[in-house]
Amino acid sequence: MIYRLMALSCLLVVLPALCLAEDTGGTLVALKGRVWVQAPGDAEHRARVGDRLAAGTRIRTGADGQAEIELFDGSTLIVRDRSSIQLSGIQRQKEKKTSLLIFFGRVWNKISRVVGKQARYEINTPVLVAGVRGTQFEAGVGDDGSVRIIVREGMVEVSGVGRAETISRDQEIEADTDGLTPLRPTPERVNWYQWRSRKRDRLRTEGRRVVDSFANRIENSKGELSGYRARQKEIVNLRDTALAAAREGDTAAIEEVRQYNDELVAIADRIANLGDAAGSQFGLVNHFAELALDSEFQMIDGAYVQAEAARMLRIKEEFDRMIAEGTDISMEAMEKMLMEMSEGRRGSLKFEKGSSARDLWGEPPKETTP
Numbered sequence: 477m478i479y480r481l482m483a484l485s486c487l488l489v490v491l492p493a494l495c496l497a498e499d500t501g502g503t504l505v506a507l508k509g510r511v512w513v514q515a516p517g518d519a520e521h522r523a524r525v526g527d528r529l530a531a532g533t534r535i536r537t538g539a540d541g542q543a544e545i546e547l548f549d550g551s552t553l554i555v556r557d558r559s560s561i562q563l564s565g566i567q568r569q570k571e572k573k574t575s576l577l578i579f580f581g582r583v584w585n586k587i588s589r590v591v592g593k594q595a596r597y598e599i600n601t602p603v604l605v606a607g608v609r610g611t612q613f614e615a616g617v618g619d620d621g622s623v624r625i626i627v628r629e630g631m632v633e634v635s636g637v638g639r640a641e642t643i644s645r646d647q648e649i650e651a652d653t654d655g656l657t658p659l660r661p662t663p664e665r666v667n668w669y670q671w672r673s674r675k676r677d678r679l680r681t682e683g684r685r686v687v688d689s690f691a692n693r694i695e696n697s698k699g700e701l702s703g704y705r706a707r708q709k710e711i712v713n714l715r716d717t718a719l720a721a722a723r724e725g726d727t728a729a730i731e732e733v734r735q736y737n738d739e740l741v742a743i744a745d746r747i748a749n750l751g752d753a754a755g756s757q758f759g760l761v762n763h764f765a766e767l768a769l770d771s772e773f774q775m776i777d778g779a780y781v782q783a784e785a786a787r788m789l790r791i792k793e794e795f796d797r798m799i800a801e802g803t804d805i806s807m808e809a810m811e812k813m814l815m816e817m818s819e820g821r822r823g824s825l826k827f828e829k830g831s832s833a834r835d836l837w838g839e840p841p842k843e844t845t846p
Contacts, residue, residue, distance in 0.1 A: 500531045500564045500574050502547035509540030509557070516565055532565025537581070549574050550588040551597060556581060556668075560759065564600075566748045567803055569741045573598055575752050579759030582616040582668060587630075600756045602690065603651045604636030605749075613643075616668060618675025619767065620686050621760050622652040626662050653689035679767065684777040687764055687784045690757055694788055697754040701798050704747050708802060711736050711743075740805060747802035751795075758792045761785050 504513070504527040514520040516532035523543060529535070535543055537559045545553040547563075551574065555561055559581020566575075573596045576583070587597045587608045599606040602621040606613075611630025617623050625632055626648040633642050637655045650657045679686055715736035721729035765785035768778040775781060 500547070500576070501533075502529045502545045502553075502563065503527070504529065504543060505546050506544035508542040510538030511541045511543045511555075512536045512538075529563060531563055534560065534562045536560045547574060549596070552586040552588070554584040556583065558672075559583065560763065562755070562759065564752050564755075566751045566755075566799065568745050568748050569803075569805060571745045571748075572596065575600060577601075577752055577756040577759060578615060578617045579756060580617045580619055580621075580763050582614060582672075584612075584614050586612045598752075600752045602693075602757045602760045603653055604634050604656070605753055607633045607635075609633075616671065617760070618672055618678075619763065620652070620675045620679040620682075621690060621757075622650065622675045622678075624648065624650045624671060626666065653686075653693065679764070680773060680775050683764075683768065683775045683781045687761075687781045690761060690764075691784055691788060694754065694757055694761075694791060697750060697757070698791060698795060701747065701750055701754075701795065701802070704743050704750070705798055705802055708740060708743055711740055715740075744803045744805045747799060751799040751803070754795060758788070758795075761788045765789070 504511075504523055504525055507523055507525055511523040512520050512535070513523045513527060513529065514534040514536075515530050520534075520536070523535070529545065535545070535555055537543060537555055537557050539558055541555075541557050543553075543555040545555065547553065553561075553576070560579040561581070561583060562577040562579070564575035564577060575598045576585075577600045579602075583599075585597075585599070585608070587610055597608040599608070599615050601615065601617050601623045603623050604625075606615065606625055609631055611632060612628040613630075613632050614626045614628070615623070616625075625634060625643055627643045627645055629645055631642055631644055634640065634649060634651070634656070637651060637653065639656050641649055641656060641659060643649055643659060646662050647659050648662045649659055715733055718729045718732040718736065722733065762785070764781055767773045768775050768781040768785065
């Protein structure tokens with residue numbers, strides 16, 4: 477059982493993302509103590525100042541570790557001791573943004589860029605998502621998955637567990653699987669060590685309840701993802717019908733194809749968001765498994781937590797596959813194809829050499845003589 481769990485844990489940290497996010501990535505500009513990084517598809521290794529961090533990279537700090545990261549968008553992160561995070565590795569189509577996953581630990585954030593009213597920086601934690609508009613804030617995730625957000629400048633919009641709140645300067649909020657606490661003023665002195673210690677004790681004594689709550693969340697996310705994938709397949713079938721009509725000269729069908737493509741792209745971005753939110757939960761579950769195996773931690777119901785963690789990590793393999801399939805869309809090929817159709821360059825949609833239709837649907841069937 478232990479060896480199988482460890483093998484599943486390895487899968488969690490080495491599977492590469494198929495479509496890496498363009499906006500998420502950065503450089504390690506300062507280190508203290510022990511820090512490890514793991515790029516998609518590579519083994520974990522000790523970090524070095526100057527390391528470039530591709531989208532999908534994980535960063536882990538030891539008890540004496542700290543890492544400062546400058547993201548490609550100009551924002552700055554400081555990953556505190558005993559933390560584990562990941563730069564999102566999921567590509568968006570239209571909703572371009574920087575996305576960070578926190579599995580456990582604490583991260584200080586200074587966000588530098590905002591475009592219009594849309595937040596371009598997002599923190600995904602096991603129980604809530606925080607959208608940021610040019611601000612400084614700290615986000616902590618306890619060993620039990622509880623979250624604490626403290627805003628120093630600007631505003632942070634959080635959503636999750638059935639509620640949304642906007643946190644302003646010198647305010648904070650907490651959340652766990654039971655919901656969000658009311659907003660409250662941030663105390664003059666914040667004792668993060670004490671807060672994390674309480675959350676660690678909760679996992680030790682209430683392991684079964686904690687892991688069951690995240691199992692339910694993951695099952696719900698899987699159901700939501702399955703619904704998105706079913707709708708995508710339905711739209712593809714409708715689009716194929718419209719394409720057949722366009723081949724027969726129905727110019728109105730071109731607009732139908734465009735509408736179906738737009739809906740496919742919108743669903744792909746929803747799937748990407750769901751992938752990041754669930755990814756933070758799977759990362760935490762992996763942490764549960766490690767602590768359950770730690771004899772010094774002495775988790776009550778540790779064997780149960782191990783079994784549930786192994787089951788959820790098996791779900792992750794299927795989850796990752798559906799995320800990869802659901803986000804594997806080429807907007808460029810879609811737009812090129814529609815432009816070609818609108819301009820009448822392809823007549824009755826015959827496949828020309830170099831055509832985008834070939835990119836979207838592969839080789840056409842060979843014509844046969846009756």
